[in-house]
Amino acid sequence: LVEKETTWDYYKAVVLVYILQQKDILTLLAQFGDASVMEVRSILDDNGLVSFAPFTGSSAVRGWDSNLYFVRASPAAELLTLLRYAVAQLRVLRLGFMYLQGVLLGEEEYEQAKRVMSAMGYEFCGVFTVNSSSGTVDPTEFEVVWKRFAATRPQAVIVFGWPVALTERFIKKMLTDVRTAGAYLLAPLVLQPTVLRIWRAAVADDGVKFVPGQVITTGTNPLAKDERYDAIRRFQTVMHDYLENSGQSDYNDTYHFLNNDNDGELMVSGWIAGEVLVQAVGSYRGVKNRTSFKASIFNQRRYVIDDLVFGDYGGDCNDEAEAQGVVCRCNQGGGTVYMKRFVEGFRAEVVDKGLTTFSLSSCHGSQVQVPSVFLGVEFLMNDGAVAKVASAEFHSGFAGKGASQKTSWDESQIHVLTFASALGSARAALQSEMQSRHVHGVAGVVTEAMLGVEGVAFIDPLQLEPRLNRFRRHVIHLSPTLEQQFFVLAEYLGDTGVRAAHAVIRGEEAAAVAEVLRRSLVTFGGSLRSATLLAGGDALAEHLPEAGDVFVAGLAAGDVTAVARHVASHDGVRVLVAFSEFALLHADFAAAFGGGAGGAGRVVFATSLPHWDDANS
Structure with missing residues (x-):
């Protein structure tokens, strides 16, 4: 050497x-x-x-x-990672971009960023750029461009300026101007030392409020303290031994790589380069x-x-x-980009869901396709027993599916944020979120008032009381509607020779629901013998008939136990419920009718899903 x-x-x-x-x-x-x-x-x-x-x-x-x-992974891969994180995780409505013209870094990356943003259906709210080929720029020009950029009030800014005085000036402006001081600052690894130095000075000398997590940067290897990786644990052993026993004079602290995140990250990068070289030669x-x-x-x-x-x-x-699969003309190396944010003491912290991997078969990051991203929200309704349970169960199911998502750039991403809300304020909470962040869709438990919010898709909304479907372009049903369920149950009764049925319906649309049920029964030669319409809070079980078939809609907490007692006490009665209500109150149904309880066979519902105990589906 x-x-x-x-x-x-x-x-x-x-x-x-x-x-x-x-x-x-x-x-x-x-x-x-x-x-x-x-x-x-x-x-x-x-x-x-x-x-x-x-x-x-x-x-x-x-x-x-x-x-x-x-x-190391390419700057193009770092840029793609920052873009996806800003859009899919930060979800900001107003994303800005900064670069310099006339230098190595910036212009090519900006063109790529515009293409990616356009492919995702977005555009930058503002772009700061000046020509710095001479190394300087007229102060008046800088201020004019800055004023125009700051007026867009970006919530986050991706900085891809070359680490020179102009970029430093921009970073300081961004941290000190009230119009941009609260925005996230996202940057590639090459700018990390510059950003941290300017940020420290702004906090110490200019009275800038330190906001943990405001600065987010990419990395091309794990942090030196990230012991989730076997390679990093081995690096720590090797580096400590080197600092302690090699006779080097640069560092007094033999654990410097753990105590200085910036230096430690670069040490890991150098160690990886050495490991690769040893393999290449050996x-x-x-x-x-x-x-x-x-x-x-x-x-x-x-x-x-x-x-x-x-x-x-x-x-x-x-x-x-x-x-035939041979790798041709590829000299690019790593395909993984890491992310970290800086918290108290300007220490680096791994960003949750910030890891992005790129296919090794796609050598050049600037040529990759842009996958789709879905940004959704769900609400955990906290002011009703049924709403609480239903929201929690839906969240658990969705979270389980989300946990299986990979970190690959090539895979479409689904991100769903969870908000706690009361039923009455859920619409306002949704509108507030849409005013500050990107929201493509809403899933889970919703209220009728929420469905009136346009500009967002509702994916298979789950409502807490029986509602009839009405065409709304932004509401997408995957599960059968109440009308469809009534139709199937009415057909079932007709096929089994039943010609009349009763109904007990609770809810704001009780009369309209009863009319739809009546028409469904008539379609198959039956009739609605009686319909009891109840308002919210009215007792339900006392209106059930002692014999015959009865449709029950609008069940609430406590109703299932009362229905179970009624069915057990009256052998001649059969209860038909919508699957949507069975799903909402599944725990109550399982407790009331499980274990061979009397009358369980006389509770009927229709579903489009396979039975949960059917191993063949």
Whole structure:
């Protein structure tokens, strides 16, 4: 390993001299920054040398080049991760973007960001950009552009400016201007040190309120303290041993990587690069020169470091080989992007649901397709026994399904937020949420008033009392409507020779519900012998007949027990209920009619679902 210190003015010349003098040098290591890569790119090409695991920040150097061998995930992947997180997790209505023109980082990323936002059906509320090719910008121009941007009142801003004075000025403005001070600041790893430095100074010197979690950044490897990964636990052992026993003089703290999150993250990145290099060299004994080394590392390579994966890598190949699964012209490395937010003490904290993985078969992040994202809400109604139980059960079922979602970028995402609310204030709560965040749909328990809110889809809404369906374009029923259930039950009675039935119906639409039931019975040659219509709070069981078939709708907490007693006491009565009410009060039905209770066989409902005990469905 040849190490050489130099200044930027002599960097290119020093690299060239050593490459020419020492022909056994196989690769150039420890390149840090896009400029250093661009400076010697022609030298690498002329001498068949590979820059191994360069640490760069822009997409400008990330195209296919057999002389560049990246290990970290690409800036394009970091950008996609930030965009999805802002839209799907933060769900902000007003998302801003910042970049600089005339530098390596920003312009290409902004074009990609616009394309992705458009594919998701959104656009940025405001964009801050100035031309910084000269390194400076007229202060008046900066203020004019800033004023226009701040007027959009962004709730979150993705910052993709090159780490120079103009970007620092923007970050400080964003943190100190009252119009933007409360917005989330999202940035890629290359900007993380800059953002943290400006943020610390703003809090210490400018009186800016420290808001835990306001700053969110991506990462291309796990944090040094994230012991969920086997690789990180091994890194901690190796790094502690190195700091304690190697004789190094840079750090006095042998656990510096745990106590300084920013440094620790970079240490992990360097350790990973070393691990990959060891595998690259160690597994091919035939490597004798630069040509054979390059051929070996692009020979369909993938590197596994405990539970971290890097690659696939592949060189030039023809279309036929590519069609059969060969990786061609890929030098991009990692496909996983991590996220963290900064909390008390400016310490990094892993962001829940921030991990994103990209298919290894999709080498270049700028070419990936944009999957669909559904942003929903559900309400846990907290002011009624039935509402509480139904909301909790629906939430458990949905949460169980959501837990199975993967972190892959390629998979469509479903995100449902949960809000506690009283029945009477649920509509206002929904409208308030829609005014501040993206909401595509509402699921679970709803009220009739909520269904009147347009601009959002209601997915199979579950109401707490019998309601007839009326066409509303934004209401989507997956379960059978009350009308459909009555129709099927009426057909069942007609097929079994029953010609008349009673009804006891409670609710605001009791009369209309009774009329629909009557028409359903008539359709199959029957009739509605009697209909008892009750208001909310009226007792129900005392109106049940002592014999015959009776439709019961509008059951409330406590009714099921009373119905069970009535059925057990009157052998000639049969009760028909809607499945929607059976579902709402399932625990009550199971308690009242389970274990072979008398009369259980005389409680009938229709359902479009297989029986929960049917192992063949």
